[in-house]
Amino acid sequence: MAGAQGAFSLREVLAAFQTCVTEQREVLLGxxxxxxxGLIRFLHSLGAIFSFISKDAVAKVQIMENYCRGExxxxxxxxxxxxxxELASGLVDVQKQSxxxxxxxxxxxxxxxxxxxxxxxxxxxxxxxxxxxxxVICTDSYNASLAAYHPWVVRKAATVAFCTLPPRNAFxxxxxxxxxxxxxxxxxxxxxxxxxxxxITQELFxxxxxxxxx
Ligand code: 1Q0
Numbered sequence: 001m002a003g004a005q006g007a008f009s010l011r012e013v014l015a016a017f018q019t020c021v022t023e024q025r026e027v028l029l030g031x032x033x034x035x036x037x038g039l040i041r042f043l044h045s046l047g048a049i050f051s052f053i054s055k056d057a058v059a060k061v062q063i064m065e066n067y068c069r070g071e072x073x074x075x076x077x078x079x080x081x082x083x084x085x086e087l088a089s090g091l092v093d094v095q096k097q098s099x100x101x102x103x104x105x106x107x108x109x110x111x112x113x114x115x116x117x118x119x120x121x122x123x124x125x126x127x128x129x130x131x132x133x134x135x136v137i138c139t140d141s142y143n144a145s146l147a148a149y150h151p152w153v154v155r156k157a158a159t160v161a162f163c164t165l166p167p168r169n170a171f172x173x174x175x176x177x178x179x180x181x182x183x184x185x186x187x188x189x190x191x192x193x194x195x196x197x198x199x200i201t202q203e204l205f206x207x208x209x210x211x212x213x214x
Contacts, residue, residue: 013038014190096214134165
């Protein structure tokens with residue numbers, strides 16, 4: 001997989017999340033979505049059993065990319081400008097209604113919740129023992145985060161897919177940053193940036209009472 005065209009590299013994802021946060025502590029949507037695109041590329045390389053997850057992630061990233069390219073694109077430069085614009089324009093459904101396009105806020109909220117899973121998963125990988133199982137780290141991280149928002153059938157399918165994950169060291173190698181030790185070092189570098197993006201988004205959404213959007 002390493003060296004193949006379009007191969008995943010953790011470095012690119014790190015760079016994207018690193019450039020997300022501005023000096024004013026705003027989260028830029030461009031690099032945020034680039035980071036997600038990189039993660040989705042990685043997910044594709046894990047096989048068809050993960051395609052129900054990547055399909056949903058791609059759909060959500062696409063919704064956001066369309067907003068970022070659309071007529072109101074200057075309102076979708078950062079999460080802060082998006083929240084301000086969508087709330088002021090009444091574009092956010094606080095109760096489930098039919099027929100309206102998914103707002104940026106509810107879409108980002110789904111990605112944001114998944115970022116919490118990613119944070120826990122990468123931390124688990126980083127600090128795990130050499131012989132620890134990726135599937136267990138992944139399941140534990142999922143149960144402590146995203147699972148709460150998913151119905152039983154999705155939880156079940158996700159848990160089955162997690163069981164196919166390669167062992168920890170093989171998994172670290174397909175991240176394409178060198179040896180497992182180098183990947184662990186890179187994770188140590190990457191995580192604070194991902195945590196920062198997560199923390200700022202969480203605070204922003206909490207402040208505007210957007211954490212439970214249907
Ligand atoms: C390594 C294994 C990856 C496992 C990914 C864990 C996430 C499981 C999520 C299961 C989602 C199931 C599909 C549908 C869910 C939707 O119902 C739900 C809610 O949306 P809605 O519109 O119905 O209200 N959607 C979500 O919760 C969004 C889920 C997005 C998941 C995106 C996961 C992207 C993962 C990338 C792989 C990362 C690998 C990490 C190693 C790379 C190192 C940087």
